[in-house]
Amino acid sequence: MRVLFHPEARKELIQAVTYYEECQEGLGLQFVKEIYLTIDRIRSFPKAWSKISKNTRRCVVNRFPYGIIYQCSKNEIYIIAIMHLNRKPKYWKERIIEKNAKKKS
16 A cells, blocks of 8 residues: 655654654654554554544554544555644644645646
8 A cells, every 4th residue: 555645744754853853862763663653554454543534534653642644545545644642633634625636636
């Protein structure tokens, strides 16, 4: 199953890795490993995680206060956000509109 990132989700990942690495050397690497382990869990069981809207789900990352917001289709997982769980809980919703608009074009 192919995994794609919304451009803003990719930026969020890079920003979080940078932040954790500045806090403690090696912590950024640990964070990115947990993100990719979470993506592997999503890939293995794409419909197992909590629904937060009709077609959108969230899988919580172990060890860090983050969740991966995503949508899945038959052959693709589209990561909408790498979301800090204690900040602006619905900021990513406009990204769904962008993705759907691209599909219609």
